[in-house]
Amino acid sequence: MSNELDFHLADLEPADADSEDAEQRLWSGDLTVLAEHHTTPYGSHSYVIAHDRSVTWGVPGAPQIVAIKVARDLSLNTFTFESTYHATLSFAQNWLIEHGCPPDRVAQVRWDFxxxxxxxxxxxxxxxxxxxxxxxxxxxxxxxxxxxxxxxxxxxxxxxxxxxxxxxxxxxxxxxxxxxxxxxxxxxxxxxxxxxxxxxxxxxxxxxxxxxxxxxxxxxxxxxxxxxxxxKAGPDTRHAPSAGTAQRPNRGKWL
Structure with missing residues (x-):
């Protein structure tokens, strides 16, 4: 499982304004991946739960766990992007399951959480x-x-x-x-x-x-x-995306 995240959207365009806004609001360098699932073989969907360190600098009490769903239409070279914040991992998992993620995949959380x-x-x-x-x-x-x-x-x-x-x-x-x-x-x-x-x-x-x-x-x-x-070896990461994005200092205590 990668700690840094790249959704591989460079060659795709947002399908709508909401997707464009949702994608731009998140900076991958702020995110530490807790669980992820990417469909194969063509990578049409990605489901991710991450801790957003940037939230610790913002409004006190704000939720820090973000659930993300990306759906790619490779025939049109477009994507839709949805995200929502939760106070706890289990509510973030619930949201992803309700949005199509296989329950067993989203339940596999990084070992040090x-x-x-x-x-x-x-x-x-x-x-x-x-x-x-x-x-x-x-x-x-x-x-x-x-x-x-x-x-x-x-x-x-x-x-x-x-x-x-x-x-x-x-x-x-x-x-x-x-x-x-x-x-x-x-x-x-x-x-x-x-x-x-x-x-x-x-x-x-x-x-x-x-x-x-x-x-x-x-x-x-x-x-x-x-x-x-x-x-025993942890979640299956064979299809996990990776990137070399710089990270801000971690000022939160969650991770």
């Missing part, structure tokens, strides 16, 4: 990644200084009770691990009050206690399957 600390974290990560359009993202916050955490405020379309869900992710940079927990609230105001106050535990989703054992059992099975399915 944050690892789940426990089975519940692993299960929640999988749940978000494979949730389709279930969660409507309302807001998010990213803090890359100690204590390192992100939260994503969502509306759960499948929840009959407490539909506002907060996914809180706490990272340990020294151990390179992360913990994810889910909180449930009746409305957005209650969720924001909790995020501002933090004087009480994160409210568990309704029925969570009764589901905890089965959740952890499913997470343990998923961990076992993921471990056996992950290549």
């Amino acid at each position: 944050m690892k789940p600390t426990d089975d519940l974290t692993l299960w929640l990560d999988q749940q978000i990644r494979e949730s389709g359009a279930r969660y409507e993202v309302i807001d998010s916050w990213t803090s890359d200084s100690d204590p390192c955490e992100t939260w994503t405020l969502t509306r759960d379309s499948s929840a009959s009770q407490a539909p506002i869900r907060v996914f809180l992710e706490e990272g340990n940079h020294e151990a390179r691990t992360c913990t994810i927990r889910e909180g449930a609230f009746d409305d957005e105001a209650a969720a924001r009050n909790w995020l501002d106050d933090r004087s009480s535990p994160l409210p568990q989703p309704p029925g969570y206690r009764g589901e905890a054992a089965s959740r952890l059992a499913r997470a343990a099975l998923y961990r076992s399957a993921s471990t056996s399915a992950t290549p």
Whole structure:
């Protein structure tokens, strides 16, 4: 997997103004690739998740993980370019899967990224990644200084009770691990009050206690399957693009 990225668009023209703007807003020297998939044999599509270091210089709390989809029409020598920012890797993976990326390819993340600390974290990560359009993202916050955490405020379309869900992710940079927990609230105001106050535990989703054992059992099975399915040598990079783009100093703490 390449740390620098070249989408090989030099001989192609943007198919529309939105694609031109989206491509120009990203500078490959700011991006550290976390996961990528490029279709073969003709390279018509590229799917990439990257950490954008330039965000650490901008608006405080802005999401730093960018998901990118490039589709090339080689018969017309044009391309379409789409990108969107997310606070956490799992929501970026979800977006790419919804836009056509094979789930198993986007799940292969570079080996030195944050690892789940426990089975519940692993299960929640999988749940978000494979949730389709279930969660409507309302807001998010990213803090890359100690204590390192992100939260994503969502509306759960499948929840009959407490539909506002907060996914809180706490990272340990020294151990390179992360913990994810889910909180449930009746409305957005209650969720924001909790995020501002933090004087009480994160409210568990309704029925969570009764589901905890089965959740952890499913997470343990998923961990076992993921471990056996992950290549020891890391992701397949035979078709990954590469470039020699200069990089700015990394002032963020995510990577």
